[in-house]
Amino acid sequence: MSNAKAQPKSVLWDWLTTVDHKKIGIMYMVAGLFFFALGGLEAILMRIQLMFPEFSFLGYQTYNEVLTMHGTTMIFLAAMPLLFGFMNFIVPLQIGARDVAFPFLNSLGFWLFLFGGLLLNVSWFTGGAPDAAWTAYVPLSSDSPGHGVDYYVLGLQVSGAGTLIGGINFLVTIINMRAPGMSMMRMPLFTWSTFVTSMLILFAFPALTIGLLLLMLDRIFGGAFFDVAAGGNVVIWQHLFWIFGHPEVYILILPAFGMFSEIIATFAKKRLFGYSAMVFATLIIGFLGFMVWAHHMFTVGMGPVANAIFAVATMAIAVPTGIKIFNWLLTLWGGRIKFTVANLFALAFIPSFTMGGVTGVMLATSAANYQFHDTYFVVAHFHYVIIGGVVFGIFAGMFYWWPKMFGYRLDETLGKIFFWLFLIGFHLTFFVQHFLGLMGMPRRVASFLDGQGLNEMNLISTIGAFMMGVAFIILVITLIVSRKNTDNVDDPWDGRTLEWATPSPVPEYNFAQTPLVRELDALWHEKYEGDGKMKAAEPLDDIHMPNGSILPIFISLGLTVASFGLIYSTHVITVIGLLITFGAMFVRSIKEDHGYHIPVSEIKRGKGER
Amino acid sequence: MKHLWRLLPFSFILLLAGCGVENLSALDPQGPVADMQLSLIQLSLYIMILVIVVVFAVYLFVLIKFRERPGDTHIPKQVHGNRTLEFIWTTIPILLLLMLAVPNVMDTFTLAETSIPEADEDGVEPVPGEDYVTIRATAHQFWWEFEYPELEINAGQEMYIPTDTRIIVELEASDVIHSFWIPALVGKQDNVPGITNDLWFEAPEEGVFFGKCTEICGPSHWLMDFKVIAVDQSTFTTWADTMAAPPAEFTEPQGEVAVEGRQIFEANCIACHAIGDEGGAVGPNFTNYADREVVAGFLEHTDENLREWIRDPQSLKPGNEMPAFDESTLSEEELDSLIEYIDTLQILE
Numbered sequence: 039m040s041n042a043k044a045q046p047k048s049v050l051w052d053w054l055t056t057v058d059h060k061k062i063g064i065m066y067m068v069a070g071l072f073f074f075a076l077g078g079l080e081a082i083l084m085r086i087q088l089m090f091p092e093f094s095f096l097g098y099q100t101y102n103e104v105l106t107m108h109g110t111t112m113i114f115l116a117a118m119p120l121l122f123g124f125m126n127f128i129v130p131l132q133i134g135a136r137d138v139a140f141p142f143l144n145s146l147g148f149w150l151f152l153f154g155g156l157l158l159n160v161s162w163f164t165g166g167a168p169d170a171a172w173t174a175y176v177p178l179s180s181d182s183p184g185h186g187v188d189y190y191v192l193g194l195q196v197s198g199a200g201t202l203i204g205g206i207n208f209l210v211t212i213i214n215m216r217a218p219g220m221s222m223m224r225m226p227l228f229t230w231s232t233f234v235t236s237m238l239i240l241f242a243f244p245a246l247t248i249g250l251l252l253l254m255l256d257r258i259f260g261g262a263f264f265d266v267a268a269g270g271n272v273v274i275w276q277h278l279f280w281i282f283g284h285p286e287v288y289i290l291i292l293p294a295f296g297m298f299s300e301i302i303a304t305f306a307k308k309r310l311f312g313y314s315a316m317v318f319a320t321l322i323i324g325f326l327g328f329m330v331w332a333h334h335m336f337t338v339g340m341g342p343v344a345n346a347i348f349a350v351a352t353m354a355i356a357v358p359t360g361i362k363i364f365n366w367l368l369t370l371w372g373g374r375i376k377f378t379v380a381n382l383f384a385l386a387f388i389p390s391f392t393m394g395g396v397t398g399v400m401l402a403t404s405a406a407n408y409q410f411h412d413t414y415f416v417v418a419h420f421h422y423v424i425i426g427g428v429v430f431g432i433f434a435g436m437f438y439w440w441p442k443m444f445g446y447r448l449d450e451t452l453g454k455i456f457f458w459l460f461l462i463g464f465h466l467t468f469f470v471q472h473f474l475g476l477m478g479m480p481r482r483v484a485s486f487l488d489g490q491g492l493n494e495m496n497l498i499s500t501i502g503a504f505m506m507g508v509a510f511i512i513l514v515i516t517l518i519v520s521r522k523n524t525d526n527v528d529d530p531w532d533g534r535t536l537e538w539a540t541p542s543p544v545p546e547y548n549f550a551q552t553p554l555v556r557e558l559d560a561l562w563h564e565k566y567e568g569d570g571k572m573k574a575a576e577p578l579d580d581i582h583m584p585n586g587s588i589l590p591i592f593i594s595l596g597l598t599v600a601s602f603g604l605i606y607s608t609h610v611i612t613v614i615g616l617l618i619t620f621g622a623m624f625v626r627s628i629k630e631d632h633g634y635h636i637p638v639s640e641i642k643r644g645k646g647e648r
Numbered sequence: 649m650k651h652l653w654r655l656l657p658f659s660f661i662l663l664l665a666g667c668g669v670e671n672l673s674a675l676d677p678q679g680p681v682a683d684m685q686l687s688l689i690q691l692s693l694y695i696m697i698l699v700i701v702v703v704f705a706v707y708l709f710v711l712i713k714f715r716e717r718p719g720d721t722h723i724p725k726q727v728h729g730n731r732t733l734e735f736i737w738t739t740i741p742i743l744l745l746l747m748l749a750v751p752n753v754m755d756t757f758t759l760a761e762t763s764i765p766e767a768d769e770d771g772v773e774p775v776p777g778e779d780y781v782t783i784r785a786t787a788h789q790f791w792w793e794f795e796y797p798e799l800e801i802n803a804g805q806e807m808y809i810p811t812d813t814r815i816i817v818e819l820e821a822s823d824v825i826h827s828f829w830i831p832a833l834v835g836k837q838d839n840v841p842g843i844t845n846d847l848w849f850e851a852p853e854e855g856v857f858f859g860k861c862t863e864i865c866g867p868s869h870w871l872m873d874f875k876v877i878a879v880d881q882s883t884f885t886t887w888a889d890t891m892a893a894p895p896a897e898f899t900e901p902q903g904e905v906a907v908e909g910r911q912i913f914e915a916n917c918i919a920c921h922a923i924g925d926e927g928g929a930v931g932p933n934f935t936n937y938a939d940r941e942v943v944a945g946f947l948e949h950t951d952e953n954l955r956e957w958i959r960d961p962q963s964l965k966p967g968n969e970m971p972a973f974d975e976s977t978l979s980e981e982e983l984d985s986l987i988e989y990i991d992t993l994q995i996l997e
Contacts, residue, residue: 098868102864177823177841178864307723311727312728312729339843342760353749360741361734361737403692405835406685409685412827486870
C-alpha cells in the first residue's frame with residue numbers, strides 16, 4: 039500500500055485536480071456567484087429596456103437573447119451550482135463522512151457544469167446568443183437562424199451531464215456513507231432534501247437530455263422530429279421539456295427548504311417541529327412534482343379532461359407545502375429567535391414564499407390560467423418562488439455556513455443593509471408584475487406600447503431591480519471586507535448538526551475519527567445531554583484518501599471541443615473532441631491509483647475538533 | 649358554488665376589478681367568458697388571502713412574542729411535534745382547495761364547449777353570421793389572419809364580430825407557435841403549427857377590444873397586436889357582404905391618381921395582399937385597409953406612417969416578411985398614388 043503523499047504542488051494545480059468535496063463545493067459556489075452576477079446583469083439590462091414604453095435600449099433581437107440567457111443562466115448556471123456548492127460542502131459533513139462516494143465523479147460533474155456554462159456564454163461572441171427563451175419551444179428554436187440555439191443545446195447537454203453525475207453521487211453518498219447511528223430518520227433536513235432532490239435529478243434530467251438530443255438532431259443533422267411539414271409534432275418538445283422542467287423547480291426549492299429547516303431551528307434554539315412530517319412532506323412534494331408538468335401547457339390544447347386532472351394534481355402540492363410552512367412557524371413558536379442575517383433571510387422567506395405559493399395555486403386553476411398564462415402574472419409568480427425561496431435560501435445558507443466553508447464570519451451590519459435593500463427591491467420589482475399581467479402585458483415582450491396603462495408599474499419594477507442590483511454589490515463588498523472576522527468560526531451559531539463538530543477550516547479528512555450519532559441533531563444532543571463532544575465510532579488510525587486528478591478537466595474539455603465541432607458541423611473536430619474525452623476515460627480506467635494515507639501523527643497534529 | 653365568495657367578508661378586496669385600460673385589462677371584463685374567468689380569479693384570490701392572513705398573523709405573533717430579548721439565555725423546550733396540529737393543517741387546506749377545484753373543473757369544461765349551436769325546438773338550424781360566427785384565426789410572424797369560412801371572407805389584423813353572438817375561433821399557425829389572447833373578452837389559447845385549437849366567447853357591447861400574441865415568436869413578438877371590433881348585427885352584415893364581394897370602385901377606382909395607385913398596387917402589392925378574394929395571402933388582406941386604426945398592427949394610421957412602413961418595414965418590425973420598397977422600386981410620386989388608392993379602401997364610415 040503506497041504511503042507516499044503526492045509532493046506539494048502549486049495552489050492552482052491543487053484546485054484544478056482536487057477531488058475534495060469541500061474544494062469542489064467552493065468552486066461550485068464561486069462559479070455560481072459569477073454566473074449569478076452575469077444573470078443579474080442581464081436582468082438589469084432587461085429592466086432598463088422595459089423602464090419606459092417603446093424604449094429601445096437593446097434592440098428587439100438582442101432583448102430576446104438577453105431574456106433567453108437570463109433564464110437559462112439563472113436556472114442552470116447560478117441557482118443549481120450554488121445549491122450544489124452547499125450540498126457538496128455540507129452534506130458529507132452532516133452525515134459524518136470523509137467525502138462523497140465518488141470523489142473523481144464529483145470533480146467531473148463540476149468541470150462538466152463549468153465547461154457547459156462557459157460554452158453557452160461563448161455564443162455572445164460568435165454572432166448571437168440563443169433567442170428562443172429558456173424553454174426553447176420548437177419550432178421557434180428549431181428554426182432560429184444562426185448558431186445561438188446550437189450553443190443552448192450543447193451547452194446544456196454538457197452541463198446537464200455534470201448535474202446528473204452529481205445527483206447520482208449524492209444518492210450513493212447519502213445511502214452508503216452515513217456515520218454509525220445516523221439512521222435515515224436522524225438525517226438533518228438539508229441532507230434529506232438533498233437526497234430527494236438527487237432523486238428528482240436522476241429521473242428528470244434524462245427527459246431534458248432526450249429533448250435536447252432531438253433538437254440537436256433536427257438542427258444539426260436535418261432531422262424532422264419537430265418539423266410539422268414532415269409529420270413531426272411540436273408539442274412533444276413541450277412535454278419533454280416540462281417533464282424535466284417542472285421537477286427542476288423542486289430540484290431548486292427542496293434544498294432551500296432543507297436549509298431553512300436547519301437555519302430556523304438553529305436560531306430559534308429549538309428542535310425542528312414535526313421532523314417526520316417535514317420529511318414526508320419533502321418526499322410527497324418530490325413525488326407530486328412529476329405528476330403536474332402539463333400545468334405549464336393548459337393553453338396548448340390538451341382538452342378539458344387533461345387540463346382538469348393536471349389542475350387538481352397541481353393544487354394538491356399546496357398541501358405538503360402548507361405542512362412545511364406551519365411546521366416552520368411552530369418551530370419558531372416558543373423559541374428564542376435570534377435575528378442574524380442568515381435567519382433574517384430564512385424568516386423573510388416564509389411570507390415571500392407563501393405569496394409565491396398562493397399565486398401558484400391561482401395559476402393551477404386551469405380555467406383562470408387561460409388569463410394568467412404567459413403574462414407578467416406568471417413572471418411575478420415564479421420570481422416570488424425562485425427568489426423568495428431559492429435565492430433567499432442561498433443567501434441564508436451563505437451567511438450561515440460561510441464560517442465553516444471559508445473560515446471567517448460575514449459582517450452582520452453590512453449583511454443587514456444588504457438584506458433590507460434586497461428584500462425591498464425584490465418586492466418592489468415583482469409585486470406590481472402580478473397586476474401588469476392581468477392588465478394585459480404578455481411576458482417576453484421586448485417593449486410595450488404607450489397608452490396601455492402599463493407605464494407606471496413598469497417603472498416601479500425597474501427601480502426595484504436597481505435596488506436588488508445595489509444590494510448585490512453590497513453583498514460582494516461584505517464577502518471581501520469580512521475576512522478579518524476569523525474568531526469564533528468553528529461553531530458560531532451554537533449549531534445542532536455534525537458539520538459544526540469540525541474545526542474551521544475543515545481538515546481534508548473532515549473527521550479524525552468517524553463520529554457516533556446517538557440522536558437527531560447529533561451535536562446538540564452531545565452538547566446539552568452529553569459531555570459536549572461527539573463520541574468516536576472508531577479508534578484513531580491512518581486515513582485513506584483519494585489522489586487528485588486532472589482527468590476530469592480533459593474529459594470535460596473533450597466534450598466541449600466536440601460541441602464546437604457539432605455547432606459548426608465540422609465533424610473532424612467533433613471526432614477529435616470525443617477522442618480526448620474517451621482517451622482520458624481510458625487513462626482513468628487503466629491507471630492504478632490506490633490513493634494515499636494520512637498517518638496518525640499528522641492527524642494528531644492537526645486535530646482541532648472538539 | 650362559484651359565487652360563494654360573496655358570502656365571505658372580504659368584499660373590500662374588490663379593488664382588483666377595474667384595474668388597467670378599458671378594453672385591454674382582464675380585470676375589466678367585457679363579456680361572459682372573461683367574466684367567468686375573473687370570478688374564478690376572485691374566488692381563488694379570496695381563498696388565498698384567507699391563507700395569507702392566517703400565515704401572516706401567526707408569523708408576526710411568533711416573531712414578536714418569541715424574539716430574543718437582551719440577557720435572555722434560556723434554552724427553549726425541545727418540542728417534537730403535534731399530531732393534532734399536523735392533522736388540522738393537512739385537512740383545512742384540502743377543504744379550501746376543493747372549494748376552488750370544483751368550480752374550476754366545471755368552468756374548464758364550460759370553456760371547452762366550442763361546438764356550433766344546435767337547432768332550436770322547431771328544428772330551425774342556426775344561421776352562421778347571425779346566430780353564431782366561426783372565425784379561423786391563423787397567426788403569422790407577425791400578423792393575424794382572420795378567415796370566416798361560412799361567410800367566405802378573409803380579413804387581416806382586425807376581427808369584426810357581431811355583438812351578442814356566439815363567436816367560435818379556430819386557432820392555427822403558419823410558422824411558429826403564437827397565442828391568441830383578448831384579455832377583456834376571453835383568456836388565451838395557443839396557435840400551434842399542425843394543430844387546430846379552438847375557443848368561444850361573446851361580446852355583449854359594441855367596442856374595440858385589444859388582442860395580443862402571448863407566446864414568444866421572434867423579435868417583433870411584442871408588436872403582434874390585433875383588434876376585435878364588435879359592431880351591431882346590421883353593421884356586421886354590411887361589413888361581411890362588402891368584404892365577400894368588394895364594390896367595383898375598389899378594383900376599378902375612379903380618378904386619375906387612384907387609377908395609377910391601383911396599377912402600382914397590382915404591380916407590387918397584390919401578390920401578397922388580396923382585395924376581396926383577388927390576390928395572395930402572404931400578408932394581411934387589404935379589402936378594408938382604410939378602416940384600420942393602425943398601420944402594421946401598432947402605428948397610428950396616418951399617411952406618413954404608412955409611407956414609412958412601405959419604405960422600411962424591417963426597422964419598424966424586425967423579422968417580418970414584408971420587403972422594403974425604396975426609391976428605386978417606388979418613386980415618391982408612385983408612393984403618393986399608391987397611398988391615395990389605399991386610402992379609398994373603406995367599408996365602414
